[in-house]
Amino acid sequence: MPRTIRILPDSVVNQIAAGEVVERPASVVKELVENSLDAGARTIEIQLRSGGKRLIRVSDDGSGMSREDALLALDRHATSKIGSAEDLRGVPTFGFRGEALPSIASVSRFALETYANGEEVGTRIRARGGTITAVEEVSRTRGTTVAVENLFFNAPARGKFLKAAAAEARVVSEAISALALAQPSVGFSLTSDDRTLLDLPSSTDVVDRIGALWGEEVAEQLLAVEAREGSLGVRGVIQRPDATRPGFRRAYLFLRDRPFREPSLLQAADRGYRTTVPREHRPWLFLFLEADPATVDVNVHPSKAEVRFSDRHGIETLVEDAIRTALEGEDSAATLDHRPRAPRLQVRERDAGAHGGEESEEESQMALFLASRSPGEPASQADSNVQAREERQGSDRQSLDRPDGEVPPRLWQVHRSWILAEVRDGLLLIDQHAAHERVLFEEIMRSFQDGEEAGQRLLFPLTIRLTPAEFQVVEDLGGLLLRTGFEVEGFGGDTVIVHAVPTPHPYFDAERCFREMIEELAHGSELVRAAGNQHERVAMSFACKAAVKAGQILDPREIRELFERLFETELPYHDVHGRPTTVRLSRGELERKFGR
Amino acid sequence: MKFSITRQNLHQGLNAVSASIPAKTTLPVLSNILFEAGADGVRMSGTDLDVAVRIRVAADVEQEGRLTAPGKKLQEITRELPDQPVEVATRGDQIELRCGRAHFKLNGLPADDFPTLPEVSVEEGWTAEGAQLLSLIQHTAFAVSTEESRPVLNGVLWELRDGEMRMVATNGHRLAKMTIPAESSPQTTTQLIVPPNALQQVKRLFDAADAVRIAREGNHLGFVSNGTEVYTRLIEGTYPNYEQVIPKDNDKFATVQRKPLESAVRRVAAVASDQTHRIRLQFSEGKVQFNVLTPDLGEAHDEIEVSFSGEPITIGFNANYLLEVLRYVGTEEVKLGFKAPERAATVEPVTGPDEEALDYLCLVMPLRLVD
Numbered sequence: 001m002p003r004t005i006r007i008l009p010d011s012v013v014n015q016i017a018a019g020e021v022v023e024r025p026a027s028v029v030k031e032l033v034e035n036s037l038d039a040g041a042r043t044i045e046i047q048l049r050s051g052g053k054r055l056i057r058v059s060d061d062g063s064g065m066s067r068e069d070a071l072l073a074l075d076r077h078a079t080s081k082i083g084s085a086e087d088l089r090g091v092p093t094f095g096f097r098g099e100a101l102p103s104i105a106s107v108s109r110f111a112l113e114t115y116a117n118g119e120e121v122g123t124r125i126r127a128r129g130g131t132i133t134a135v136e137e138v139s140r141t142r143g144t145t146v147a148v149e150n151l152f153f154n155a156p157a158r159g160k161f162l163k164a165a166a167a168e169a170r171v172v173s174e175a176i177s178a179l180a181l182a183q184p185s186v187g188f189s190l191t192s193d194d195r196t197l198l199d200l201p202s203s204t205d206v207v208d209r210i211g212a213l214w215g216e217e218v219a220e221q222l223l224a225v226e227a228r229e230g231s232l233g234v235r236g237v238i239q240r241p242d243a244t245r246p247g248f249r250r251a252y253l254f255l256r257d258r259p260f261r262e263p264s265l266l267q268a269a270d271r272g273y274r275t276t277v278p279r280e281h282r283p284w285l286f287l288f289l290e291a292d293p294a295t296v297d298v299n300v301h302p303s304k305a306e307v308r309f310s311d312r313h314g315i316e317t318l319v320e321d322a323i324r325t326a327l328e329g330e331d332s333a334a335t336l337d338h339r340p341r342a343p344r345l346q347v348r349e350r351d352a353g354a355h356g357g358e359e360s361e362e363e364s365q366m367a368l369f370l371a372s373r374s375p376g377e378p379a380s381q382a383d384s385n386v387q388a389r390e391e392r393q394g395s396d397r398q399s400l401d402r403p404d405g406e407v408p409p410r411l412w413q414v415h416r417s418w419i420l421a422e423v424r425d426g427l428l429l430i431d432q433h434a435a436h437e438r439v440l441f442e443e444i445m446r447s448f449q450d451g452e453e454a455g456q457r458l459l460f461p462l463t464i465r466l467t468p469a470e471f472q473v474v475e476d477l478g479g480l481l482l483r484t485g486f487e488v489e490g491f492g493g494d495t496v497i498v499h500a501v502p503t504p505h506p507y508f509d510a511e512r513c514f515r516e517m518i519e520e521l522a523h524g525s526e527l528v529r530a531a532g533n534q535h536e537r538v539a540m541s542f543a544c545k546a547a548v549k550a551g552q553i554l555d556p557r558e559i560r561e562l563f564e565r566l567f568e569t570e571l572p573y574h575d576v577h578g579r580p581t582t583v584r585l586s587r588g589e590l591e592r593k594f595g596r
Numbered sequence: 597m598k599f600s601i602t603r604q605n606l607h608q609g610l611n612a613v614s615a616s617i618p619a620k621t622t623l624p625v626l627s628n629i630l631f632e633a634g635a636d637g638v639r640m641s642g643t644d645l646d647v648a649v650r651i652r653v654a655a656d657v658e659q660e661g662r663l664t665a666p667g668k669k670l671q672e673i674t675r676e677l678p679d680q681p682v683e684v685a686t687r688g689d690q691i692e693l694r695c696g697r698a699h700f701k702l703n704g705l706p707a708d709d710f711p712t713l714p715e716v717s718v719e720e721g722w723t724a725e726g727a728q729l730l731s732l733i734q735h736t737a738f739a740v741s742t743e744e745s746r747p748v749l750n751g752v753l754w755e756l757r758d759g760e761m762r763m764v765a766t767n768g769h770r771l772a773k774m775t776i777p778a779e780s781s782p783q784t785t786t787q788l789i790v791p792p793n794a795l796q797q798v799k800r801l802f803d804a805a806d807a808v809r810i811a812r813e814g815n816h817l818g819f820v821s822n823g824t825e826v827y828t829r830l831i832e833g834t835y836p837n838y839e840q841v842i843p844k845d846n847d848k849f850a851t852v853q854r855k856p857l858e859s860a861v862r863r864v865a866a867v868a869s870d871q872t873h874r875i876r877l878q879f880s881e882g883k884v885q886f887n888v889l890t891p892d893l894g895e896a897h898d899e900i901e902v903s904f905s906g907e908p909i910t911i912g913f914n915a916n917y918l919l920e921v922l923r924y925v926g927t928e929e930v931k932l933g934f935k936a937p938e939r940a941a942t943v944e945p946v947t948g949p950d951e952e953a954l955d956y957l958c959l960v961m962p963l964r965l966v967d
Contacts, residue, residue, distance in 0.1 A: 443871060446891070454872040454874045454912060456872075456914065456964075457961040457962050457964060458769070459770075459940060459961055482964075500964045503871075503872065506742045507743050508743060509743055509744070509745040511745060512745060
């Protein structure tokens with residue numbers, strides 16, 4: 001009987017593996033750049049020809065390899081980065097499967113040049129379709145250069161799926177952007193057919209890198225985020241709500257320095273933003289997560305694009321809370337400043353020469369974002385930069401969030417619509433309607449929980465005729481309406497009698513508020529569609545319709561009360577429509593404007 | 597126009613009139629005061645188009661004439677003039693003031709630009725004692741509504757019946773009603789809705805001793821006494837039937853010392869919600885207990901002695917409304933009446949031997965209590 005089951009030769013196995021790891025030039029670049037990073041490179045240069053279809057060249061100044069190591073690297077599952085299955089948990093390096101180089105080599109014309117300190121001479125290895133065709137001596141500086149030519153020359157089926165050169169180059173650029181964000185201390189350059197696509201100088205600050213990638217104005221719209229809960233941590237920068245736009249977003253998640261995708265974490269982040277941005281807006285996010293390596297599985301996918309958290313709920317809650325907390329602060333307010341201060345987000349410089357398996361690796365990786373921490377301190381302590389920042393925020397808060405502090409800010413109403421507040425660091429312009437919306441929204445949401453809202457009984461009850469659809473809404477909402485303060489009774493037909501009403505301010509028109517609110521809830525609106533649940537729907541609609549209107553003259557006591565109540569809310573800088581309540585103008589900007 | 601006037605008379609006239617001048621106006625002539633020199637002295641007028649005030653002051657008129665001049669500036673100048681006669685004269689549209697060695701020229705505007713004051717003939721009207729009028733205004737005007745969707749509630753209802761005058765004001769949450777015996781008027785049953793600004797001017801400009809002639813002409817009301825005139829537009833519309841909401845069947849009554857009650861309300865209200873100011877009162881035999889429970893803030897409990905008759909009752913109020921009516925009721929003892937926790941409570945004065953009896957009633961609608 002002929003044997004039908006055969007062991008595949010290595011060349012075929014590598015091609016199959018290549019199918020998983022090597023999809024397109026961008027995946028080759030990603031694998032090679034990750035190897036460079038793992039080798040402790042300080043500068044990485046990437047060159048493409050025809051979007052990487054003709055040539056991909058990645059050069060680094062990392063530790064390089066000895067000839068033996070270089071030859072071994074082309075063997076499948078040859079890796080320096082783990083030694084046993086136990087090491088898989090909490091792998092600190094990018095690569096560890098030992099699949100990448102042989103896989104890439106198996107579908108291209110491949111050349112590797114490397115030199116490590118202590119070697120007599122450098123090594124050049126050439127391979128074609130995975131078969132080594134030459135091993136030569138070469139003289140070069142420390143580091144490794146890998147050239148991949150004619151990708152998929154022997155796998156035309158895959159080659160056909162490649163897109164136009166420009167599109168492939170764009171994908172490469174995106175892949176490098178993600179890696180470069182996590183590694184601001186490493187300089188990157190990307191050229192495609194001699195055109196420079198990226199030129200990212202080394203920096204200690206992620207925000208600098210964001211500025212280098214997408215422009216300074218993006219960097220200036222960012223807001224620092226930080227939270228920690230047990231072994232879970234998140235740090236990063238997010239877009240200020242007033243800078244968000246609908247449509248395209250940049251959202252990057254990193255676990256230690258690995259970029260990964262996880263839609264549920266982006267959703268958690270969006271939940272953190274809720275009510276501070278319009279529903280269709282997509283805030284930009286750059287979040288660096290930390291977790292006990294034992295609770296994270298990064299080996300879900302060969303390209304390690306996905307990460308599995310054992311405490312998924314915990315990490316989602318942490319992200320949501322971190323963002324919500326950041327949006328509570330004054331830095332999240334819209335600003336008139338031409339050059340608002342950008343936050344700083346420092347990461348630890350990679351240890352040059354730190355290579356997989358070395359004792360210090362785990363340490364340095366865990367400590368990535370804790371720049372000036374001295375070894376031996378618990379990892380949960382924030383670094384001094386973060387502390388300094390928090391101190392600064394803390395003192396700002398005193399002047400703002402606690403207006404009843406030593407010197408209450410002076411307040412004026414301007415154009416019957418805005419409140420101008422003089423605060424230590426400049427001016428705040430507060431939209432009186434938006435501010436009152438935020439106050440009422442949070443009050444109603446609280447009253448839904450503790451059932452403490454009181455309705456003022458009326459001497460002359462309101463008789464209100466509704467459409468059948470509106471009447472239905474009133475019937476369905478019954479209890480919630482009562483919590484907002486409206487006590488409603490059917491009067492036969494589509495008519496209701498309102499016996500008690502809320503009294504949010506002295507100029508409140510209860511009948512109009514009730515009609516507008518019921519109409520909005522019956523027929524929908526942008527605002528109520530943005531709500532997450534029925535409670536929010538009612539609270540948002542009520543807040544919007546009941547808040548003091550623009551054009552209403554407020555007396556000084558009312559102005560002060562509104563100001564104080566605004567800063568008692570959780571998110572004083574954002575109304576319920578996703579618009580700012582407050583625009584600030586810093587003293588520094590004023591001085592600049594007047595040429596001081 | 598040319599006249600000589602004492603500084604006091606000029607100052608008094610300007611003070612009386614300038615309060616009716618709008619602080620900001622798009623119509624420049626409204627920031628001016630109209631001077632009219634005639635045989636019987638000088639009349640000064642100011643208006644914001646809703647309420648107008650005209651004062652006659654004694655002066656030696658040398659030459660009759662009319663001119664408007666900036667009210668605030670004249671007031672500032674006159675306040676600091678020496679106590680000497682002031683010579684006032686016009687030259688074209690300028691007004692000239694001479695007093696001692698001081699000499700002023702101010703640009704005015706032609707008198708014809710000034711709005712014509714309503715023509716109300718007080719001979720047709722009725723007379724009210726200043727004291728009565730002031731008392732009515734004092735006890736009711738506070739209760740008008742500040743919310744603009746029901747304009748009639750922004751005014752004070754003034755009812756004239758045979759033999760009595762009554763004022764009522766409400767914002768739909770609380771109501772104040774006061775009645776005073778009055779001489780019968782020719783306009784036997786009249787309902788007027790008067791803007792509270794006008795009543796504030798009346799209160800400011802007339803004395804308790806004045807006999808004030810009042811008359812209505814079309815949509816305007818005029819008050820005249822001793823050369824002082826106040827005119828106002830009336831608010832049009834039908835006042836809600838307030839009689840219907842005054843409870844007739846309250847059957848639980850508490851008589852209580854006003855001052856201790858006010859103090860107790862004020863101190864427990866410190867812990868009440870900033871928005872609703874809700875406090876809870878629990879009346880039973882011999883006492884009223886106060887309870888406030890505000891999430892996030894804390895709680896307050898207190899108790900004072902009262903004389904109470906009827907079934908025990910627990911009722912919630914906006915502390916501010918309660919304090920307000922207690923302040924206006926003003927007597928040493930007050931009487932509170934209740935029917936049920938969702939029905940209107942009444943607050944009435946209890947007049948002691950030294951106090952003048954008042955026909956005065958306030959209603960306060962409760963806050964719904966959620967349990």
